[in-house]
Amino acid sequence: MSRMQPELKLRLKALQAPMESPLNKGHQSNGSEPPNDATLRNTPCPICQEKFEPTWSEEEQDWIWQDAVRVGPRIYHASCYNEVTKDGPARNPEPQARTSTPDSVLGKRKAEVYSKSHRGHRRQYISLPYPVLPALSHLSTAFVRDLLLDPKARDAGDVAHQVAAVASSSSKERAEQFISSVGIPGPCAAYGSYEELAADPNVQVVYVASPHSHHYQNVMLLLEAGKHVLCEKAFTVNAAQTRILCETAKKKNLFLMEAVWTRYFPLSIQVRQLIQQGAIGEVLRVVADTSFGDDVENTFPPSHRMVNPDLAGGALLDLGIYSLTWVFQTLYHTLPKEQRKAPAVTSQITPYHLTGADESTSILLSFPTSTPSNDSHPKRSQGVALTNIRCAGDPDEQGTAGPNIRIQGTKGEIQVFGNPFRPTKYRVIPKKGLGAVRDVECPFPAGGRGMYWEADEVARCLRDGRLESAGMPWEESIVIMEVMDEVRRQGGLKYPESIESTKYPLQL
Ligand SMILES: NC(=O)c1ccc[n+]([C@@H]2O[C@H](COP(=O)([O-])OP(=O)(O)OC[C@H]3O[C@@H](n4cnc5c(N)ncnc54)[C@H](OP(=O)(O)O)[C@@H]3O)[C@@H](O)[C@H]2O)c1
Numbered sequence: 001m002s003r004m005q006p007e008l009k010l011r012l013k014a015l016q017a018p019m020e021s022p023l024n025k026g027h028q029s030n031g032s033e034p035p036n037d038a039t040l041r042n043t044p045c046p047i048c049q050e051k052f053e054p055t056w057s058e059e060e061q062d063w064i065w066q067d068a069v070r071v072g073p074r075i076y077h078a079s080c081y082n083e084v085t086k087d088g089p090a091r092n093p094e095p096q097a098r099t100s101t102p103d104s105v106l107g108k109r110k111a112e113v114y115s116k117s118h119r120g121h122r123r124q125y126i127s128l129p130y131p132v133l134p135a136l137s138h139l140s141t142a143f144v145r146d147l148l149l150d151p152k153a154r155d156a157g158d159v160a161h162q163v164a165a166v167a168s169s170s171s172k173e174r175a176e177q178f179i180s181s182v183g184i185p186g187p188c189a190a191y192g193s194y195e196e197l198a199a200d201p202n203v204q205v206v207y208v209a210s211p212h213s214h215h216y217q218n219v220m221l222l223l224e225a226g227k228h229v230l231c232e233k234a235f236t237v238n239a240a241q242t243r244i245l246c247e248t249a250k251k252k253n254l255f256l257m258e259a260v261w262t263r264y265f266p267l268s269i270q271v272r273q274l275i276q277q278g279a280i281g282e283v284l285r286v287v288a289d290t291s292f293g294d295d296v297e298n299t300f301p302p303s304h305r306m307v308n309p310d311l312a313g314g315a316l317l318d319l320g321i322y323s324l325t326w327v328f329q330t331l332y333h334t335l336p337k338e339q340r341k342a343p344a345v346t347s348q349i350t351p352y353h354l355t356g357a358d359e360s361t362s363i364l365l366s367f368p369t370s371t372p373s374n375d376s377h378p379k380r381s382q383g384v385a386l387t388n389i390r391c392a393g394d395p396d397e398q399g400t401a402g403p404n405i406r407i408q409g410t411k412g413e414i415q416v417f418g419n420p421f422r423p424t425k426y427r428v429i430p431k432k433g434l435g436a437v438r439d440v441e442c443p444f445p446a447g448g449r450g451m452y453w454e455a456d457e458v459a460r461c462l463r464d465g466r467l468e469s470a471g472m473p474w475e476e477s478i479v480i481m482e483v484m485d486e487v488r489r490q491g492g493l494k495y496p497e498s499i500e501s502t503k504y505p506l507q508l
Helices: 037-042 078-085 094-100 106-122 138-147 172-182 194-199 212-224 239-251 266-276 315-331 452-464 474-491
Strands: 012-014 054-057 062-065 068-071 074-077 126-129 159-162 165-167 189-191 205-208 228-232 256-259 283-291 344-351 358-367 381-388 405-409 412-419 422-430 438-441
Touching: 068 078, 074 078, 138 172, 138 452, 159 452, 165 172, 165 194, 172 189, 189 194, 194 212, 205 212, 205 452, 212 228, 212 239, 228 452, 239 256, 239 474, 256 452, 266 315, 266 405, 266 412, 266 422, 283 315, 315 358, 315 381, 315 405, 315 474, 344 474, 358 474
Parallel strands: 126 159, 165 189, 205 228, 228 256, 283 381
Antiparallel strands: 012 062, 054 062, 068 074, 283 405, 344 358, 358 381, 405 412, 412 422, 422 438
């Protein structure tokens, strides 16, 4: 086994070749001659005779040939090779293996075992002091409740979360009240200012859920104090602020992530994988609607975060970000990093008559790429991102109006049901003659809200020393903020100078 280990670690990762389909790229191995794609695709594993399958790696953000090892001149499934050599030292396994392991499913079956033991090898218990800022917001409550649920219920036994401190900008009493009302087990410190929390040497990573007008100042405070940060969406008021936050995190070697929780749902991951596997052909159009039919004048006083320009209020930054999330995670994020290109943007805004914040925004996005293969034709795709706080995408909240998300490809469509930020089901509709319609329900383990998945990602990034999450990379947060900047520019929506400012520190 000890002789095998270096080989087992050998994972063949696709080389970056911008103009090629991800499936047509070359591959690299540790030090040895990289096998090219043709070798891997046309030569089955000599042991099980199954062809090697490329899979998309969220971590690598690229196609990888999993479970493949080079032994001398040949490439095997690591699991097959391991199986046939487990009783003795590594040897040329071919003749013996072919006769002793005629079962053609060996590769897959053993790959499963391999990946389990591989995960087990890396398993590490993370005890994460997880202070929360600020106190008593509706959202912090949901987030902390999710953190306190048993990770094993969602098959996340490698992480554990601990809420170590809570801060309120209003008073220490609010923080204390939050701790007791949510039932956070001690020890958990309560602070009456964000500065005190930032100065606490025991604090490791902070979840920021203040209004987005304040994110830039709050996150800068924490980064300057050497804290890792998970910050709610919209990340900041504008792209310039996001850029500075990312540069600061990089410079200080700190983790930073925009808390777009929906991206970490198993549903989102499955939909992205289906696209990457070509389940609906080349994806050319996505329509996403995040709209709520509120009685705006009677629901939101002008001071409310939802419509108050002083707090960067409005549908776009609060809800439209989810429509953009769906457009981006399907049409942009499903491409290899080097192929992702920012879209051209056309938009319309309807201002709320009492405050000037947007109550309705419609965005057309034109990407100079198509996914998953970005073939020379059509090599273009379109996104439609809609948001409105006065008319609903799902008026009876029963789904009668149809899905809020439609992802349309040359071979079919994927529909996503439920709130775009917390969808519960997706449907795959193959083109006529290409198969049956399939519905997939995606439940929330332990009755959680679903915020635990992004929290688990933070813990794993910290454990593995990653400064950003592959699921929500800094570069993509910046491009999305740039789209929202452009939409506001086209619609003439400006926020007060103080909250658009990149000056730090600034008293808001
Ligand atoms: N992921 C999601 O599903 C989701 C859902 C809703 C909202 N969000 C995002 O999360 C953030 C917070 O939303 P929320 O609905 O939780 O907001 P909220 O209920 O209005 O809470 C905001 C909290 O921020 C603190 N705060 C600091 N400065 C403030 C100021 N000048 N005015 C008002 N509050 C101030 C307050 O707590 P203290 O006084 O105790 O400091 C307040 O309780 C926003 O960026 C929003 O877009 C995300």
